[in-house]
Amino acid sequence: MTVEKGGRRRWLWGGLLAFAVLFAVVAATAWWVYVRPLPLAASSLEVEVPRGASALEAGRHLARQGVGVEPYAFYLLARFSRGGPIIAGYYRVEHGLTMSALLDLLRRGERIxxxxxxxxxxxxxxxxxxxxxxxxxxxxxxxxxxxxxxxxxxxxxxxxxxxxxxxxxxxxxxxxxxxxxxxxxxxxxxELLAAWQARDPELPLASPYELLILASIIEKETGRSDERGKVASVFVNRLRRNMPLQTDPTVIYGMGDSFEGKLLRRHLREDHSYNTYTRGGLPPSPICLPGRESLWAAARPEKTDFFYFVARGDGSSEFSRTLEEHNRAVARWRRGRSAP
Known part of the structure; x- marks a missing residue:
């Protein structure tokens, strides 16, 4: 009877000891994974996880880059915890990050x-x-x-x-x-397709590419949002009447590296495919990368009877209906006066 009680007591104490050891291991592991900040070679590191790296390979790469993570432990955590795959890329690792938080960061793909x-x-x-x-x-x-x-x-x-x-x-x-x-x-x-589908049905353009060409000219002619529609109307009105566009930016583009910063009258007489003074219609390609506003201005220009415009020198333009009005505006602004 005494032997049996002693055996039970030893079994009970042994079980309690095993439980205590297991609890201590689990607590230490939880602390190491979820609480312990990872040692870093600096307070903040930029690290790379290469494409195709497994969790074990990622852990090794991180360790080589100054993150104090044990690669095999990192692999076990990734293997037996819930979550998606590690996403390749560059990451910023800050001081105080735990191994669990690091794994979550890589799974979320919060890359630099x-x-x-x-x-x-x-x-x-x-x-x-x-x-x-x-x-x-x-x-x-x-x-x-x-x-x-x-x-x-x-x-x-x-x-x-x-x-x-x-x-x-x-x-x-x-x-x-x-x-x-x-x-x-x-x-x-x-963007071009959206503008083309919403275009004015009376627009004298045969294709989205022609709209892109016109938009590029508008982009180069003005940086003012409130004038893009008017500038577009001038060119559309000219196209409808088969008038040359006579726009300086196309000439400059066609000159390429030979343009030295000042457009001269002789340049306007030198014929080439981008010279809209010597040739009718649109040039053979866009002359720049037009933005959304210029695309929509080309697609839906304002309804005006303007055929001319001249820069005032402050970024804005003066628009004219006739050549006579335009010549007066050119003379006025070239003399630097703002009134007749």
């Missing part, structure tokens, strides 16, 4: 994102320069010719100028330039 702004009115050459200079864009198309670029983005147009929508684009570090060009091209296709 970069931006690039393509400015309305830029030419394709300016856009390419900005992309080529961006430190976090992976370069695959630097220096390729226009046809190679068009083929890479899947464009059917003959010339690439004007095909990319000016906007601020957000992307992961090490995104390729090809991805950015495709994003901007598809965005322009969407």
């Amino acid at each position: 994102l970069e931006t690039i702004t393509i400015v309305e009115g830029w030419t394709l050459a300016q856009m390419r320069s900005a992309i080529d200079r961006h430190p976090w864009v992976e370069k695959t198309l630097v220096g390729v010719d226009e046809q190679t670029l068009l083929s890479a983005i899947g464009a059917e147009e003959a010339l690439p100028e004007g095909l990319f929508f000016p906007d601020t684009y957000v992307f992961d570090r090490k995104t390729t330039d090809l991805v950015l060009y495709r994003m901007a091209y598809r965005k322009m296709q969407e």
Whole structure:
């Protein structure tokens, strides 16, 4: 009887001891995973999780980059905890982050994102320069010719100028330039189609591409939102009467690198495909990257009887109905006077 009671007592104490040990292990593990801040090589680190890395490989990469995580423990946590896969990219790891919080961060994909702004009115050459200079864009198309670029983005147009929508684009570090060009091209296709579908049914344009060409001219002619519709009306009125557009920006674009900053009368007489003084209709391609406002101004110009306009010198323009009115306006503003 005494032996039996002693055995039960030892069994009870042994069970309690095992439970205490298990509890201590679980508590220590929970503290280590959920409470203990990870040691970092600096108060804030930018780390990379490569594409295709498993949880164990991700843990090893993090450890090599200064995050005090034990790779195999990180793998076990990822393996036996609920949640989605780890998302590749660059992350900012701050002091005080636990291993569990780090795993959640990687699963949510809260990566460091970069931006690039393509400015309305830029030419394709300016856009390419900005992309080529961006430190976090992976370069695959630097220096390729226009046809190679068009083929890479899947464009059917003959010339690439004007095909990319000016906007601020957000992307992961090490995104390729090809991805950015495709994003901007598809965005322009969407914006152009929307403007074309909502166009004035009497618009003297045969295709969305012609609307894009006209929008690019409007973009270069004025930076004022309140005047884009009037500028568009001048060019549309001229197209309806088969009058040459006579717009300086097309001439300058056609001159390319030979333009030295000042447009002279002799330049207006030098015939080339972009000289809208010597040739009728629209030029063969856009001359810049037009923004949304210019696209919609081209699609739905104001209803006016203006055929001419001249810059006042303050960013605004004076619009005229007749050549006689226009000549007086030109003389007035060239003399620097604001009144007749």
